[in-house]
Structure formats: C-alpha cells, structure tokens
Amino acid sequence: MTISIDPDVGEMQSEATDMNLRLPASMSNAMSTSFQGLQEVYSPDDPGKGVQVNLQGRFQSPLMATRNAAGQIVIQHPPAHP
Structure with a gap:
C-alpha cells in the first residue's frame, strides 16, 4: 500500500495529482x-x-484508491507506463 503524504503539513493528501499517481x-x-x-x-x-x-513479476494489475474533491473514494487502475 502506498499513501501520499503532503511534505509541508505531514498529512495524507486528499486529492490525487499526476505527481502522486506515478x-x-x-x-x-x-x-x-x-x-x-x-x-x-x-x-x-x-x-x-x-x-x-516465469513472468518475472510482470502482467500485474494493481489498484489505486484516491479521494476526489467531493470526498468520494475512487478506485482505479493506474495508467500504464511504457
């Protein structure tokens, strides 16, 4: 599990940004x-x-949960990276 923490205030970020979805x-x-x-x-x-x-750790499909501006939890697969 990975949680994005705002380094300025030390709290969990409430909204996902492109930066913390990588x-x-x-x-x-x-x-x-x-x-x-x-x-x-x-x-x-x-x-x-x-x-x-032996798939060498490939072909996995992790899920990410984020909270949107309305406070709803959104669960999605992160974008694929080449």
Whole structure:
C-alpha cells in the first residue's frame, strides 16, 4: 500500500495529482506486458503435460484508491507506463 503524504503539513493528501499517481520504480515492472526475455520451460514434474513461464513479476494489475474533491473514494487502475 502506498499513501501520499503532503511534505509541508505531514498529512495524507486528499486529492490525487499526476505527481502522486506515478508508480514507484519498484512497481514499474509489475505493469509491464512485455514478453521479451520470457522463456517457456517444459514441466519438470510431468514431461509432455505442460509448459511453465516465469513472468518475472510482470502482467500485474494493481489498484489505486484516491479521494476526489467531493470526498468520494475512487478506485482505479493506474495508467500504464511504457
């Protein structure tokens, strides 16, 4: 969970801005849908019965909750970053 704190007053920000909707670098890989570098590996447990792919933390879809100017909580997926 990430909460944006206003550094001037030390309180949680009530409105989302473009600045605090950016994903931290640690989560940028989670939003990636690139298949580059992924490899299929035949199932070692049951040969001929399946293929495994380690997604390396990609293809996740985190949710963000923000409070709008009217005080309503808005839950959304953050914008994708290339």
